[in-house]
Amino acid sequence: MHKLLNPMFEKRLLEAAGQVIRNLYGQEFDLSKLTIERTKKEIEGDYTLVVFPLLKLSHKNPEQTAGELGEALMKKLPEISSYKVIKGFLNLILADDYWISFLGSNFSKEDFGFSPVARDEKVVLEYSSPNTNKPLHLGHIRNNLLGYSLSQILTANGFPVVKVNLVNDRGIHICKSMLAYMKWGHGETPKSSAMKGDKLIGKYYVLFEKKYKEEIRDLMEKGLTEDEAAQQAPLILEAREILRKWEAHNHETVSLWKQMNEWAYQGFNETYKRLGVDFDHIYYESQTYLLGKDLVIEGVDKAVLKRRDDGSIWIDLTSDGLDEKLLLRSDGTSVYMTQDLGTAQLRYEHYHPSQMIYVVGNEQNYHFDVLKRVLLKLGKPYASRIFHLSYGMVELPEGKMKSREGTVVDADELMEEMYSTAEEMTRELGKASDFPQKEARKLFEMIGLGALKYYILKVDPKKNMLFDPKESIDFNGNTGPFIQYTFARINSLISKAESMHMMPGPDFQSTGLLLQPGEKDVVKLLMIYPQVIRQAADELNPAVVANYVYELAKSYNQFYQELPVLKEENTDLRQLRMILSVFTASVIGKSLKLLGISSPSRM
């Protein structure tokens, strides 16, 4: 982060440095070897040039080299007001007017940091990808938050983004919950049981697994091996029969399937809505799984893929250092990979994107590696445009979440818990007591969800992260509510300024004002906001934004604590600090939006 700085100035400085070096040492120097960064906070200076790489040219010690470079640069660039040398580090100090004019000319720009021009590079972004048998849990929350935030970040960078969801709505596992429902459901509905649809389906899936296990145990007592028992249990045979019926379009089976899926979708939609995520298009595996077969057959025709004697079709990736991988079963039915091949093809035909991003857990790294390679071998133009955004698992203190062991953290329950905690905290602090009930509920929702989202998004996506339900999520310190609070605080300052007619106009200009260190720290952070958004997009990493906005809020709070704003008597200074505040609130608000977090105007 400390390497980010204003690109315009960086360019000017590099050019000037090139000329100065040429003049001083009579030689060209590869400027890419020169590092410029923001000066560390404890040290006096704004930007730092590291001069060690120049020593071979200068034949002088680091201090002397830095000194003569600083002297020459100061003459060349008027915005440099002075410099300090520490060892081989040349610390440049810019004139206060430089920072102030930046503030004045940017604080009222609504789109500061965004690339408003639409690029001709469409991105299809897949996330969520639920299984209709399983209510959404904490792992899905990470997935959804990452996906949604990335869509916001890419959009801010000018990419047209299509958010898609791929619902896993077919296969033997779906038949299991159907079977359990047929056997033991007694016509129960979400309405009659007052359960969310997805929870109801989940209940029957769990019930199936329980009864199935019992059958396996019984069979093993009769002397079968575990594998044999798992293959021969009556329940699994029945489930397979349902799958066959489904694939044969048996009316009764299909209509139950439709009904149960509908219930699951209604439940998912409630969760998505509360979580604040949405999609432009929803794909269903039931609609795409057949397409993959065509691609596989095509591959056999092209002799890229091999058909074995039993009819199954494989790809040989041993030359790539991987194994052989099944693409179509001997009975002609498709596997996971077959479906994904079809889905990729369909997606390409629909949108012709320049990038297809899949937000999927790191447990599927191998799968996506293979998917890409298969499409490459098939000569598909979009193979290289596939990018698997692999994120780490969310672990609990006792280890990985296991649905079978009942250690999953349910998404709906977690959000409800966050809401209650937010309410409790707010009451405890004696805040929002004057809010009408409806407004108060909105506020608790914003804070509770803000805490949850920030907690998840501040962590580097690729890393596994730990979630401790007992410790719950903090509301103080490096948290969502802390940032929201800073926003609300500035907002209150703005309302006050408005009522006192102290709001600065949109074009502030003033020279000769002196900046305090606390003010300058905030300005420096505001200045790099455009680079932060770009970096987040380049790295597909919302944590970049999260960590930045925390730093900004913290820095602003320090400023707020030590310097008066509306109570400042000097009019120009008061205006300047107001502008700094307005600008900060705007950048905080936009950053939070990129993370899918709401900014309450009061809290």
Place this chain on the structure above:
RNA sequence: GGUCCCGUAGCUCAGUUGGAUAGAGCAACAGCCUUCUAAGCUGUGGGUCGCGCGUUCGAAUCGCGCCGGGAUCACCA
């Protein structure tokens, strides 16, 4: 076993295209509300950056070798 990812303070995490004395928050302790919102601010304590070797003026960051943790290598999805 092969491949990939991770290992930084008691805990949760930043910092990793090589730069200065490795940073935050939580937890602990001590301060700051008659002045713009104390969900805030200030301070104290807390580190062999998993270990070793190497490259370099300079390594948490790069290379090699270990150790520890995780994922994955199904006619499951």
